[in-house]
Amino acid sequence: MNETQKKILKSAITLFSTVGFFDTSMKDIANNAKIAVGTIYLYYKSKEELLGGIYKYSSAIVLKRIKLKLKKVSDPLEMLRIIVTESIDLSLKNLDVFMILFVDHKKMAIKNENNSTFNNINEYIKLGKSILIKGKEDGIFDFPDHENFFSGIMGFWSSIILRAVLTPSKLTNKQIKEETLNLFENTIIKGIRCNK
Amino acid sequence: MNETQKKILKSAITLFSTVGFFDTSMKDIANNAKIAVGTIYLYYKSKEELLGGIYKYSSAIVLKRIKLKLKKVSDPLEMLRIIVTESIDLSLKNLDVFMILFVDHKKMAIKNENNSTFNNINEYIKLGKSILIKGKEDGIFDFPDHENFFSGIMGFWSSIILRAVLTPSKLTNKQIKEETLNLFENTIIKGIRCNK
Amino acid sequence: MNETQKKILKSAITLFSTVGFFDTSMKDIANNAKIAVGTIYLYYKSKEELLGGIYKYSSAIVLKRIKLKLKKVSDPLEMLRIIVTESIDLSLKNLDVFMILFVDHKKMAIKNENNSTFNNINEYIKLGKSILIKGKEDGIFDFPDHENFFSGIMGFWSSIILRAVLTPSKLTNKQIKEETLNLFENTIIKGIRCNK
Amino acid sequence: MNETQKKILKSAITLFSTVGFFDTSMKDIANNAKIAVGTIYLYYKSKEELLGGIYKYSSAIVLKRIKLKLKKVSDPLEMLRIIVTESIDLSLKNLDVFMILFVDHKKMAIKNENNSTFNNINEYIKLGKSILIKGKEDGIFDFPDHENFFSGIMGFWSSIILRAVLTPSKLTNKQIKEETLNLFENTIIKGIRCNK
DNA sequence: CATGAATGAGGCTTCATTCAT
DNA sequence: CATGAATGAAGCCTCATTCAT
Numbered sequence A, B, C, D: 001m002n003e004t005q006k007k008i009l010k011s012a013i014t015l016f017s018t019v020g021f022f023d024t025s026m027k028d029i030a031n032n033a034k035i036a037v038g039t040i041y042l043y044y045k046s047k048e049e050l051l052g053g054i055y056k057y058s059s060a061i062v063l064k065r066i067k068l069k070l071k072k073v074s075d076p077l078e079m080l081r082i083i084v085t086e087s088i089d090l091s092l093k094n095l096d097v098f099m100i101l102f103v104d105h106k107k108m109a110i111k112n113e114n115n116s117t118f119n120n121i122n123e124y125i126k127l128g129k130s131i132l133i134k135g136k137e138d139g140i141f142d143f144p145d146h147e148n149f150f151s152g153i154m155g156f157w158s159s160i161i162l163r164a165v166l167t168p169s170k171l172t173n174k175q176i177k178e179e180t181l182n183l184f185e186n187t188i189i190k191g192i193r194c195n196k
Numbered sequence E: 001c002a003t004g005a006a007t008g009a010g011g012c013t014t015c016a017t018t019c020a021t
Numbered sequence F: 001c002a003t004g005a006a007t008g009a010a011g012c013c014t015c016a017t018t019c020a021t
Helices: A003-018 A026-033 A037-043 A047-071 A076-093 A095-104 A106-111 A116-137 A149-166 A173-192 B003-018 B026-033 B037-043 B047-071 B076-093 B095-104 B106-111 B116-137 B149-166 B173-192 C003-018 C026-033 C037-043 C047-071 C076-093 C095-104 C106-111 C116-137 C149-166 C173-192 D003-018 D026-033 D037-043 D047-071 D076-093 D095-104 D106-111 D116-137 D149-166 D173-192
Strands: none
Touching (some): A003 A047, A037 A047, A047 A095, A076 A095, A076 A149, A076 A173, A095 A149, A149 B173, A173 B149, B047 B095, B047 B116, B076 B095, B076 B173, B116 B149, C026 C037, C037 C047, C047 C095, C076 C116, C076 C149, C076 C173, C095 C149, C149 D149, C173 D149, D003 D026, D003 D047, D003 D095, D037 D047, D047 D095, D047 D116, D076 D095, D076 D173, D095 D149, D116 D149, D149 D173
């Protein structure tokens, strides 16, 4: 991926996440990236495909980093903490990507599950699910079988982050992260941990 | 609200929730409602305002019904169960409204918190928050103070419902509802209930 | 067909025939017709379809008038004279239509023979062919069987008219018509008439 | 003319004649010729001029060959047969060139008669005209004086060839050629030959 | 109240042409 | 000579909105 393409992606991510996909024109993206409109079409066949490119690119980064962090551990509880912690961390550090990846196109991602655009996102979800299952098998977690429990967890923390980020407040990102994780620990994790 | 206006709202809700706000044209709405385009403008000044109308209308129904159900009880735990149960129930019975109210415009609702359009939604959230606080004060719940805990709960169940609804499966709405509530009960509620 | 649609057709015929299909923009057509661009799309789904509309409309007029003139006669020789005379006459009176119908899109018409757009043109050609065949059967004409003889005749007079019209000269339309018919009479017709 | 330039011409002729001038992009031509877009501009200042180059190039070949064939004879009747026979023969052997030279740009050629691009085509027509005139002067042909008789003849055979070529049929090129010439012989030539 | 033809700004996309390598 | 990434003007088309009936 060369510099021009990176500029396009960066510009599009910024605008899509703040102004929205439909209210961002290709010209806006070009201007913001300081290139010509036509140039975008050298890299992406359409606005739709540019959005797809953003998905692939962003989700690849997120997935890669989370997989890396998970390598070091094998305890499901620790793994669950890591996948949530890292997701929140990445989201707060790249709010643009967060908005697009975890907020805007939930619906779309599900509807197009077989589309390669969402491969990484789907792998991310599978990863989450497998952690939960392993935790249950290992007798560390206890919760009713449910296909979409991990999606619920994603909805939980992302909704909290979204409000925290959009509501004017004096909290720093670090505080937001810590408070959210603390809440997660003392509600969901507490609820599913097996008592010893 | 006369019949014509109801037809407009019904048509717009259907289309916005399935096709999306931007991909639905005013003409589509008019055709679907079997009226003329111009007629819509007798009731709503703009497409934007029509969307606002949908919010107000839908959220009023949801809020009214939930308030009614809550009147009969005062135990915070029971109240929490009711607000979630009813929300899920209404969502599954009116998927169109659910998509718009709980999925599509999360972002928008927060950004326009002072806009009267979102009065009902905001009141709904306040209601949820107050239940949680009361539960804590009454010593029934135990969890770290967090401004957006209830938003997290909304994100939790709505993400689960969304996936359940969009993923092709053989589950009935009743099953979806029961499984989701069961999961909620055995994770979050279990996690915050005080053992005595 | 209402006034607006007529204005659109008229404007498009003029511009397509003089400037050419590709060098005429939809905005040009709208300006020339003194309407808004969008209005064109109320009547024609695309520029392509507008061209199709012109074909249908123009060829319908030509075909109708020629059929009318042919009703009064049954002698193949006279019929052949009439179909050529009338075609030339109409062409000279409506050069725009002539350019489009008999010059510009010969290629296209053949390639899309089954497309309803060219129904009238194809019927016109069939009519011409049937006259030639009847003349031969009646022993009035004598020529080698050939599927495309009538097309050859069309090419003959239309090429002559085209040059006459485009070359700067002092000839009136009446003169052009008479000279062309005279030439046709004394070359092709003379060549195929049976001497008795 | 080097190899690169020939590749450009060949590619452009193919594409212009099949897809059309406007629907062929410079990139298409470059891709088809397996060169870079920029290279075309080393040989032709613009797309327009490339088209001009095609005219000049193709018509030069046609004209040269026909002149060569005509050298051997002086009888106007034979010469007329040769110019038509050779034109048809070349057309069928190079349908691409035929489409461009004899079908597509009739209109353009006339309008730009003074443009050097069309020198060869115009010389070709002059040649045809002079044959007809000489035949008349020699008492071999008899027909009314007409500036554009030869254009009519061109329209005659080219229209027949065009239909024959585009209509799906089982005729070989040889058959098409023979049938067309036979028809020409027994209609126009028969019509203008002086009986002795 | 209701209609739907008309409007025209603005968006997405193409493509002839340039120019630094 | 050759390349092909970059340019940006211009075209087709959509659609929210208006207004005369």
